[in-house]
Amino acid sequence: MQLIDPNTKTPDGRDSVYYQRTRTDFDNTPLSTSTSATFQSFYNTQFQANYNRTFNQKHTFTGLVLAQQQSLIKPGDALPFNVRGLASRLTYSYANKYTVEFNAGYNGSEQFAKGRRYGFFPSYSAGWNIHNEPFFSNALHTITMLRIRGSYGSVGGDQLGSRRFLYLDEISRQSGSYSATLGRGSGILESFFGNPNVQWEVARKANVGLEIGLLSSLTLTADVFHEKRSNVLIFRGTIPMIIGVPSSSLAPANIGVIENKGFELDLNYNKVFSKDFSVVTKWNLNYAANKVLFNDEVKLGEDFAYRYRTTGYQIGQQFGYKSLGFFNSQEEIDAYGVTYQGRAPRPGDLKFADLNNDKVINERDMMPIGESSMPKYSWGAAANITFKNFDLSFLFQGAFKVSGQVLSSEVNDFRERHQHAWTPERVASGEEILYPALSLSASSSTTSANTYFNENKSFIRLKNLELGYRLPASLTSRVGVKRMRLYVNGLNIFTWDKMVQKDWDPELGSLTSFPVYRVLNAGVNINF
């Protein structure tokens, strides 16, 4: 079926035309056949030497040297992914109280030019098992474990996106060029200009942790980390057109710097109270925040309300207009005295703040809006309780400090919009307005990201709940059944969120992604 969309113009101004396959009975026929084959191979050669010895029953040394070479051939890529490396580990512990460890990796990757292939990545760690100290023995009946540890080290990364061999130019010969009388009609296609200096990305990570065990049933693990990733491979943002090469065909360079910090808390409580009653619970909370320290970004002009778009912000920071609510009348628009670049606002469109006070709403007025699309806090709680023949388990999950744009040009579900869009009548009657006035094509409210449509996507969700009952064996054995359990369970049973537009799920990035669905089951398990 041919569809003509008059609202979308092709580059040369015609209506865009596209084809959609019409559903026929053929499509519904379940009979179909297809064959496919892929080949993948993986060779890994390792040589390993271990050393482990304890002297005087107190001094324990271990050592490890590992040399390895691997070769991975993936479907669709003729060239193997080869890695070579030498890893070593030295540990020393004294009377199970103090441990120190030294790790080092010397790795080579085919991703880099000769001379830059190998990287050396050492790391150090130390731990102190306080509970093994003699002075602690009195406290051991309440505090069963107490351990402090710390580490510092570097890790290398050679997975640099989908393009391989960034150090190489990609230049090829292409037919169909300007004149048939030159080079037999072919031209030289310079599609990529390699960067011979591309090298390992390096992450330096420091970590301090504390492990506490109480009364043999409660353990708490707390970790605080700080990571600085330097040498991050980024595309140069400050290269002008004057060099005569499109910036998209220039290789990235190892110049980005990103900082990442956070903490992780884990709490476990496992207790068997009696033969009939036991509890297993687990609770965790993670926090991670990152910040782009250097991104080779051009500083925007002084007339921009915010002069950087990435530097100093978290990865994926969204920018958009600040919404001040709806224009409720044309008079209100006129009184505001600000023109919108692009589409003019109508009554029922959003009023955007003119942050640089130039009476024009354009990209210069954009501000960082919302949180990152990756949650800063993620949280989970799970438990499994057994009481006599009953068992109950559940899992809660949550995310906080996360937001996202709920604006989509391809809105497939119009119902919510129609019911809650701005109209003068709804305003007059005091109805709840959730959307700007409807329009046949994109309106000023929907063409650019803004705070109104950037919604808090924090949520808590009861992901999983199961309740079971095991019939007494005395009952079931009579009919030859060893074990029989009745249960009900459900997935995604409840969600508590702060979304204004209720047809969006907080975990979904767009309206057209496969939805989070709720499942309710009841069943019986029988073992003979």
Place this chain on the structure above:
Amino acid sequence: MKYLKIFMLLACVLTAASCGKDPLDITPDGRITLEDAFKTQELTEAYLNTVYERLRKYGCNYHYYTFLSAFGDDSHESNYPEQNFPVAKYITGNISAASNPLDNEGSTTLSYNDRNWYERAWVGIRRANVFLEHISDENVPEAGYRGRLIAEGKVLRAHYYLDLLKNYGPMPIIDKDITQQEDFSDIKRNTFQECVNFIVKDCDEAIADANLPYRVTSEAERGRMTKAVAYAVKSQALLFNASPQWNPDNDAVKWQAAAKAGKEALQALEGNGFQLFNSYEHFFITKPDLAQSPNDKETLFEINDWGYAGQTYRRFGNILFLMHMIPDFGPEKAGNCPSQELVDTYEMKNGEIAITGYTDEDHLKPIINPASGYDDQKPYENRDPRFYATVWYNGALYGNINGVQTYIEAFKGGKHGISGVKQRTPTGYYMRKFVDPAVRSAAAGTTTYRLFRLAEIYMNLAEAENEANGPTADAYQAINTVRKRAGMPPLPAGLTKDQLRERIRRERRVEFALEENRFYDVKRWKILDKAGKITSGMAWTRRPDGTLTNERIVTIRRQSWQDRFLLFPLPLSEITRIPGMTQNPGW
């Protein structure tokens, strides 16, 4: 120690197992380095092809098949005032450093789209630099042939620079490959004179090479650079350099240089068989033939029909039928419709100026020269023959369409009359130039767009000579040569320098009507504020008795006439990245 020895042994075995080839040293097949691309003559030639690839298409390739003339006062694009189209944005002054619709709208990938002029020219310049740096006696051993290729590379580089200069003003001179450069703090604009010197040097060196031909003589080489192009580029560059926009103190030395270049160019070109095509009308609707002594001895550079893979109907000769055509053939739009201002500029056949100006701002009240015999109720009688070759006007005989003698009925209610749709003219005129009235299908159109033709060299010389030395015989002869071909009498003797300047400017407008010259001429003459505000048309009405009356109407009030429109803004991203690159005035 024993363990260590064993380990060392194993490590040696491991190394030995792979010592034949370092497993990390794998290079993808089929990729060549830039050095490899200049290993053989064939590849070196292929790279020169790539230098050519960044030539723009000009003609009607300004987004939605608009002519450049529609951005000025020669014509009215029937698609205007459709919002959001570049022509409307430009005319309403809705352009900025961040967004220049003329420059950055359209497809990024299709090579026939004239977009990204700024980047495109720099890509061309870089490729020319790479080519000139790498061509050597190793990859092209034969000195003569190598000389020709080098000369072509230089003409191309000069051409790209001229393109930048005309649109963006003086530019930094980059004569080597700076792909790997990371620090741009030293880059600054050179002066206009320095840029012109650079262009002239490239052109002179190309002209000096004995192996660069004057003209392309075989079909296979159509579109290749020649000495004729070098002369044209040089002539235009020096003319711009001497013009008021770039010569505010009216330094006569600059005009002398332009005049000298014009004379040298004509001497060389005439001496090598170039001459004006005998029929102005047919010149634009025929494809240049290629031979040692062709019929078309006027074309200096035509735009090559390459790069339309699978969409050959978008070629200049084909697309005219679809996009710049009277409604009878069901075109998508009427396209480039000549303005009343252009029509008024044509002299009478007797060589008298018909309309000397307007008494009002809106161009509704023409000042008619009574001596000319012009009758505003019969405005299309006895005009310069080029008028009939350029404009379809009310009452003109189009020809036999499906057995019917068809006349243009541009009056109200007539089948070609003014109406609001883009398939009809907004001005009362349709474009005849480039459009062959005998053509009955898009595929039958074969003409190509000429970017440079000999008439321009004559007109450049006339203008420069008059400015440098006054109304000399050389100046007269140059302009009268062009008039003679058109079938117009010579200019009257005894004109003053100012009078001759006025006649030359009129002559340029008429001779190059709907071509690209006027868009730049009004800028370099700095008369954009006078010539750029109004486009008008002529609305005809048929009385009940069948007689016709006309009324002049304003069709466009242009808002792109201020001084800042003398140049385009440099792209915003560029001036933020090069601290020394100053923005053009007013942007």
